[in-house]
Amino acid sequence: MPRRPRPLDPDDGPLQAFAYELRCLRQAAGNPTYRALAATAGFSATTLSDAAGGVRRPTLDVTLAYVGACGGDAELWEKHWYVLERRLAGSTGADARVRPSSVQAALTVSEVIEPTQADAGNRAPVVDAFQKQGFEPEPIDGDEPGAPQRRLWRSRAWLPVMAVALVLMLVLTSLLVDLKRGSGDTDTVSGSGCPVGPAGGTLFQGTTYVGSTRVRSSASRSAPVIDEIPPGCRVQFVGFCIGDAEVDVTAGTPDVRWFKLGSGGMVSSGVVHGNPPWELRPDRCPGEFPAPSSISLAVAPRLSDPEAVELRASGSYLGIVGFAGYFSDSGQAVPVPRWHQLGLIGVGVDGFVLPWRIAKPTADQGPIQLIAVACLGGDGPTDVLDALTLPPAAPTQARPLSLGEGDRNAAARTACRYPA
Structure with missing residues (x-):
């Protein structure tokens, strides 16, 4: 029976947090063995295991090979690796910091849809790296119980x-x-x-x-x-x-x-x-x-659901994005449009992407207004936002929208609020 890996606590330091997130990425990829990863990565199973060991910093090439074999985002992990390098070197400059990419939390309302089975087959699930998990996968396939420890500091002496x-x-x-x-x-x-x-x-x-x-x-x-x-x-x-x-x-x-x-x-x-x-x-x-400095909102078709779209946000120094839409509630006797929160998410594997099924419009429903806001947390909006207007019958034909100061504040506070 293979031996269990050494437990890691991401609170122990930047190197341990980096290795912990590598383990989370492997877990999200279906927990392949290191020998299976080695066949794709081009590095040995021992080298890949050491990368997630939390003892020494892996090289950038090894990191990207590990991430690629697990189906991760190489560009995000390259930034993450450079952040680790600067932290270990003692740099504290603002330009040396990139926001962690492993946290994703989504708030759903009635219009936000859950991933379908087709989505699950095409994309690895996102794992919260801040939840301390008990990892069952072994670092090296075939190691026997009681095998000699490879690192001196692990000795009982x-x-x-x-x-x-x-x-x-x-x-x-x-x-x-x-x-x-x-x-x-x-x-x-x-x-x-x-x-x-x-x-x-x-x-x-x-x-x-x-x-x-x-x-x-x-x-x-x-x-x-x-x-x-x-x-x-x-x-x-x-x-x-x-x-x-x-x-x-x-x-x-x-x-x-x-x-x-x-x-x-x-x-x-x-x-x-x-x-x-x-x-x-x-x-x-x-x-x-x-602080967040720019954001851009785009609407793309959702291939797995023709009645839904994907709201995509991108920008500079974004950590959390809130989405909101301005439309009437279906079933109202007297339709009154208002801002609805659609989601509050942290960056995931694919960036800031929120699946959304468009609400059924009322008889007098005009174009729907959408907004993406750089948030700092629940009830923490900023003035960094972008807005679009789109016809319900052709949601991918979105157009830029300019909002007045009052509408901007109301929309931003709705998009970034805590869930009801």
């Missing part, structure tokens, strides 16, 4: 050394946090363990609700944890910035906002109840991503 190192790290982290709290320029802590906000400068509040909310040194899931906040704390925030995508624990939607504490620490929006005012703009912070 290293366990005492690793234990001592872990204790030292915890002690140093505790000392650093205590020093920061004693410096007088950070949040104080109440008797309940909840941080008390600074005397001034608070812009909004949020409530922690998970078992322990981690405070990190930058807007990255792999950044060091510098503090933890108990559940049920009403926390004061002095701003927010854009960072690594996190899946909102309650809504199941992607979120790229990181909330700033007065102490300089960062908390992911995905684990806090509460949002900044929708008109508040992102601030600067360590580990930040650039």
Whole structure:
């Protein structure tokens, strides 16, 4: 019986997160053996296994061969590889950061359709790389139980050394946090363990609700944890910035906002109840991503369903896209058009693509208005949007649409809202 692979935690660092996502990609491709991948990739099974081992960074050629053999997007993974290279080299510039491509969450309303069986046969499913899965596939086919470990650090002789190192790290982290709290320029802590906000400068509040909310040194899931906040704390925030995508624990939607504490620490929006005012703009912070700067909406036919279309969005520095349509609800006695949210999604294998079946028009239904908005998360619209108008009878004959400021705001807030 082949041996199980070493477990990976994407929170351990950028290299481990990269290897974890490679494993997710292989899982999404149907879990082929490494020998099967080697026949297509042109590299040995051992080389491909090491690429997803999380010990050393694979070369770009090996990465792209691994991704290609699993049916992944080579262009996205090439960007991902360069991000890893820069992170491991210690670069923190905004130009060195590319948003993770492994998170996809879609909100559906009655007009959004689920993938068909034909779609499933033509495309690998998207796997959420932030869900810690137990991987059953083996790294090398044919390895027997108890086979010698290939890497020295996995030997049991290293366990005492690793234990001592872990204790030292915890002690140093505790000392650093205590020093920061004693410096007088950070949040104080109440008797309940909840941080008390600074005397001034608070812009909004949020409530922690998970078992322990981690405070990190930058807007990255792999950044060091510098503090933890108990559940049920009403926390004061002095701003927010854009960072690594996190899946909102309650809504199941992607979120790229990181909330700033007065102490300089960062908390992911995905684990806090509460949002900044929708008109508040992102601030600067360590580990930040650039803000969305452009977006373009297109409508394409959906080959697997002649009654549906695909809404496609593309642009610069997009992390989340919300879609909305302006039309009347079918079955109304007095048809009144309004904005409907069609979906809120993070980038997937094919980019930002939302299947949509056009609602049956009412007798006086004119052209349908559609909008794609760069969102930062639920209830987090931006002013980066694109709009089209299309006739229901010929949905692929879309035309550019110019919206007034009031319509733009209403459409953007609808497209980026949390689900009902």
